[in-house]
Amino acid sequence: MAYPGYGAPQPGYGGPPGYVQPGAPGGYPGAPPPGGYGGAPAPGGYPGGPPAGYAGAPSGQWGGAPGGMDPQVMQWFQSVDTDRSGRITARELQQALVNANWQQFNQETCRLMIGMFDRDMSGTIDINEFSSLWHYIQQWRSTFERFDANRSGSIECNELQQAYQIMGYNVSPRFIQTVIYKFDHFGRRTLTLDNFIQSCVMIKSLTDAFKQRDTNMTGTITLSYEDFLTMAVLNKP
Known part of the structure; x- marks a missing residue:
């Protein structure tokens, strides 16, 4: 069986390597392309609104990035690592990420x-692990903004299905x-950016x-x- 996730992007779509055309065989992609997603856009939000995805600009006060590291990633890591421990916790990450309405990610x-x-399993990630996560965040945010056509800060069922298809997940409307139902915490039958990312993390895991x-x-x-229970426990959203 061919896992989606390694094919060419849709014609006319300027997305990064790893995006496949809807209808590709399978229904779920595998691991990301080597080196993560390339060509991710710089942080930024909706015109006239907050920078969806990031709560503030990078400080850039720790000097240059180590060899091979994207300087922008290094700057974001330094900005998020508020206690200067060299590692990032979920709480620090939460303080740095916002939805389009300025509400922090859950x-x-x-x-x-x-x-x-x-x-x-320390509950933290270092700069190299953050670099991989940063590329995923960029790609998920870019996908979300593409299908949030009315800039409402949320996407509906049909938009969500199209977003999944672009990522290679060919799943049913059901x-x-x-x-x-699982990730809409407000009963609006839509997903905000953080809930969309949460669903993507679950599916990827x-x-x-x-x-x-x-x-x-x-x-x-x-x-x-027991193997089933292990999968369920380790990947429980």
Whole structure:
């Protein structure tokens, strides 16, 4: 089975490598392309509104970036790392990320984003792990803003399905309804940026766990009861 996520972008779409055309085989992409998502736009928000995604500008006060590190990523890391520990917590990340209405991201989204790259389960990430997360945040934000056509700060069911398709997740309308039900905390049947990112983290985490077990790339796996519980616990949003 071919996992989406490694194909060419849609014709006419200037997105980064790793985006595939809707209708690609499968229904879930695998791991990101080597080196993360390239060509991500710089932080910025809606015209005339707050910079959706980031609450403030990078300070840039710690000097230059280490060799091979994107200077902008380094500046954002320094801005978010408020206690200057060299590592970022979910709380620090939450303080740096906002929705289009200036409301901070919910804490669970930030915890899940940290957990994506927290290899030693310390609850924090270092500069290299943050670099990978930063590229994901940029891409998710760019996708969200693309489908939030009316700049309302939220996307509806049909927009969410199109956003997933662009990322290679070919899922049914019924699944979209389930996602909306799960992550819409305000009963509006829409997702704000942080809830959209939370859903993307969940899908990516479960996809990665599924793919690790799908050694023959058939799109089907057999799980023991405990293995299923482990997937559910580790990837519980």
